[in-house]
Amino acid sequence: MLFNSYSFIFIFLPIVLVGYFVVGRIGARAPVIWLALASLVFYSFSNWPFVALLLGSIAFNYLVGWLLISRRLRAGPRFAVLTLGVTGDLLTLGIFKYAGFLVANFNAVFSTSIAVNILLPVGISFYTFTQIAFLVDAYRGKVAHYALPHYALFVTYFPHLIAGPILHHSDMIPQFESAESKRPNPHLILCGLIIFGIGLFKKTGLADGIQPLVALAFNQAAPSFDQAWIGALAYTFQLYFDFSGYSDMAIGISLMFGIFLPLNFNSPYKAASIIDFWRRWHMTLSQFLRDYLYIPLGGNRHGRLLRYVNLMATMLLGGLWHGAAWTFVAWGALHGLYLCINHAWINYGPPIPARLARPAGVVAVLLTFLAVVVAWVFFRADSLASALSVLSRMADPGRIVFGHTELVQGALIAIYAAIAWFAPNTQAIMGYDHKNRSVGKDFSAWRARPILLYGGAAAFAFGVLGIQQHSEFIYFRF
Template identity: 50%
Template sequence: MLFNSHIFLVFLAVTLAGYLAASRLDFRLAKLWLVAASLFFYGWWELSYVFLLAGSIAVNYLAALFIRRARSRVLLTGGIAFNLGLLGYYKYAGFLTEAVNAAAGTGFPVPHIVLPLAISFFTFQQIAFLVDAARGEAENYRLIDYLLFVTFFPQLIAGPIVHHKEMLPQFTQHQRRLARNLSIGLTIFAIGLFKKVVLADEIAPYSDALFGAVEGGYVPTMREAWIGALAYTLQIYFDFSGYSDMAVGLARLFGIRLPVNFFSPYRAASIIDFWRRWHITLSRFLRDYLYIPLGGNRKGDMRRHTNLLITMLLGGLWHGAGWTFVIWGGLHGAYLVCNHLWRQWRGPAAGTSAYLPSWARLWAGRLITLFFVVVAWVFFRAASLDSAVTVLAAAFGQAERGVLAPIDMLDSSRPLSLIAAGFAICWFLPNTVQWMRRYHPVIDPSAVTRWDKGVLKVHWRASLGWALFTALIGFAALLHLSRVSPFLYFQF
């Protein structure tokens, strides 16, 4: 069930009405209703995988109980192995079989396994819970609260990857201030829906046209390659930003605050800053449960850089079972290593020039960062390594053109106008967290107080004028719901 569908809006209305009615009787009943609704939401796609989700929850909850009592590393290792084994079978069995066949010349049959929705997300959440249980940092929560922590439908399918310390305490408290939560939640949801169905889906055909044609053997012009790559750069931005906003807004309808997961990453002036803004909760998980346990930056520069590369390679593989994702992660790992080396060499002035004014240094950093991000996105989007290489070769004028006719829709001025408008929105308009900052839309208070240079300082208020504006963008989004368009992160 997609957030951007009519059936979801019906589901949301019924779920919210049932939750509010049950809350008047017994808050435990309300939570049980919300768990049931979340399982129904998940099962709408494939009912059989509800049992997979329920089994994963049962094993992890019981494992956490025993781990807390025994503080056993053997039990923790077994719990983590269970989760990684489940993820490995469903997500990587086919990829690993193909890799073995290619490397060893074997002929093992490649399994074709349908990837369960959200398995990457709920697996990482529960691994973090087990690790913290072994550290004595996870309390003995009731089963109903743990069920809601894992299955809560606003964040179940594509994140954020929530942490038990920030979510489970909220599920134990009866949330009030109904009118405030509804107005804030619906506003944020409308913004996210608009980003997805109006902005992301409007520019998506241009990236699809390029990469689809290249996969079919077409060699693009330099103009086509850059238009398609920049179109995808904006598509994935507004798609993921829209989903993140919709998740925050939906959770707020039930009085729950989610952590910030997306904070204007194309305003980043370095790759380090980019990863503090893009998929923030994934970066946090990789840092706390992979990079730091590997040794982090505590064992010298060489070990630090090795740990960064390993972390980003595995982060790329988390996104998808394919060499394109591995290369994407490897590129970002190399970017981060270079960024850290540059800062060590230049000191406090790293990434800037003393001969440039501050605004020029800022924009130089942003554009250089964006350039390398776009190059990496080509691998992320391409269906194969050959396609990615073809697009990049064309982008840098190194591809040998064939005799096929140009792609008509990429030869017009419209995609250039959309790209210019898209980057103007990214750079100069406040993001949703900034726009709603008076009402603390997310958990992290530092995200609410951050304000980027050059951004229009506009704040949403509970007033008639802003209500009409919200209704306007909500109505515009509803007009576009006829198109079936899954979120890009659903595939991960």
């Protein structure tokens, strides 16, 4: 089931929302169980063959976590239990996500014809990483005892289950345990609806609206210089508004239940460096890779050379997390290289004179954006050869076929760029503060400035009108 579908907006969400607050009168756990069951129903609409896999994963990790939390085991057996749990999670992820990739490469190297056809469960990367973090923290002594219904909801919570954010137990389970979130809050419901409407418009109006231009670069054998750039930039902004829209919609849906999701997207194309970009793009994945991969590998604690090695290893695995293809490996490798260059510049680059700080900042934003666009070509292309072909066309200004059509397309790209670079993002407009659990503090001012309410209603209306028959979010396949 998609957030951007009539069945979700007008049937599923209202029923689940009303039911959540109705059963909240029965007892503290009733709404938790209701929401967990609703999340399984949501997942089963498009992925019913893998509901058993999801439930099995929850049971397995809860049991392993219980053993780690109980502290009935000594250090050696506890580490063995952690290893068993993480290995089980990674093995499951590996079989479903990477078996076909490994077999295809084996066939290519040894000229065999082994056939593997394994369907990829939607959301498996997200709920696997969520639970690995839970197990590692349980081993470190950072997890309290949680009831099974709360843990099950933590894993299956439908606003995040399909495409993130990657949730952290210490942030979410206390909210599920709180009595406040089980009572309807008109303010949070209204704010949630507005944020959801903004996200819906980003998806159906902006992301889906520019999608046809992507074909100029990636769906033809020999695009011209301008077509290659228009297609690459179109994908850059399609992915931006698609992921931004999903992130807003997830936050908006969750707010209606009185639950604050962590920010996962914060105007990444405004970043003035690749380091800054990864603090803004897929923020919860960046935090996971930092806390559970980069730092355990040694981080920056063993000298600068090993820091660069750890950065490359982390980003290569981060690329593979996104998909089982060499294009994603190349994308991760590029971002690893970018990060190494960024850190080297910080350590060895010349200081910027104060009088040049502003123009240098503009140049830094443009260079960062250009580096990201080049990497997105690998992210979108079907093969390394296709990606290199598009990049070669982008680097060949002798092949320009710039006419009226390309001029209009370029103007459309410029509008998208202006929105991404100069418009305030949703959390700034709404005053969304996940850490302090607040949103729209100055509600009285909204009444004095009804444009916010009317704007939210208009975004929701245009978003609904723009719904297509079947338009998945790009991150669904990760």
